[in-house]
Amino acid sequence: MVSAPDIFNASILIVDDQESNISLLEQLLNEAGYTGVASTMNSQEVCALHRKNHYDLILLDLQMPGLDGFQVMEGLKTNAADRYLPVIVLTAQPGHKLRALQAGAKDFISKPFDLVEVKTRIHNMLEVRLLYKQLDNYSKVLEQTVQERTAELRESEARYRSLTELASDWYWEQDEHGDFTKVSGPVLEMLGIRVDSLAGEPSDARAGGWNEAEREALQIKIAARQPFLDFAFSRVNADGSQQKFRVSGEPMFNRSSRFIGYRGVGVETTAKN
Structure with missing residues (x-):
């Protein structure tokens, strides 16, 4: 299970070209108890930031100059180290919601923001994201354990073979x-x-x-x-x-x-x- 401290200590990146939206979301998240909130107004640096910081959640505006949110999501998919795209899109266009989900977004938040909806969706998304990371880490540990046990068995077999040949x-x-x-x-x-x-x-x-x-x-x-x-x-x-x-x-x-x-x-x- 994911604990409340894990959720509130999760790393979050806000991506929006409107400074007022970023300020509102930062204030909302800080007041809710989230401690790892970062932001950028430059959509072209999102992929590099995510590769460096491995965010647990990205709040991504869809309509931005330079790269729009759909292009950013395509770029994020090239990160082979992260098989789960941790994105909630921010949009005022109802018609963009389905397209965003098809592009890989895991949820959406409508503009203008409903503060209760924002907090609920972010909390739920982070819980799922952290559970997924736990499962992925467990799979890696399990795979490593299998490899170690296989190596031990091969060593044991070689030792047995040597002993039987000597005896x-x-x-x-x-x-x-x-x-x-x-x-x-x-x-x-x-x-x-x-x-x-x-x-x-x-x-x-x-x-x-x-x-x-x-x-x-x-x-x-x-x-x-x-x-x-x-x-x-x-x-x-x-x-x-x-x-x-x-x-x-x-x-x-x-x-x-x-x-x-x-x-x-x-x-x-x-x-x-």
Whole structure:
């Protein structure tokens, strides 16, 4: 919510080529308690003043020499930093009201001024304007928070990857078809598995000597999309020696909850037994 002090401390620019109108509005606003009131009789400097001071509200006369109010509003629209045009137009021409609203003005005040109407419209406009600024600031904070959290997640993932590589002999990822898409570590030397799928060739995951019962049990877990921890499997090499391994893995899913493969780590345990 917008507090009363926020409203009365808002910055207001009065733009009118008639000094008497400016004096009347300044007196009215000052007596009402507004503290940030400025004015100009030169319509050509409004855009530059707004870029510099970021007014919460501009009271803009439509009929002025040099640039009229419609031209000023077109100039204000070029300020990319302000997506909300904080303008109330001042006009004695009823036919200009609709055109002004179509040009981007948020409200209008009729001349000659009705002092109660002036105070009411200005107060209401400032409340909406300040709420809009709060929302915009919240969106920026939210966007920054998302970016920070994303960076933290990426850092955490990189840290996890480093730790798993240090704590295991190899790290691996497979796609939904079972082909290796990413590995780190001596997979070929340890397992005899060629990871050629990275170059567009199918993975050779059928190096000889594997325990088929263990292989089948692991495939059942994978087919069921189950995670597995320290799953033991082994093979007998051509020279009769036996190798033992433990592998851990978890299924991966995209944002649509579609299965896209597995990732995990493995370690040879032969020397530990």
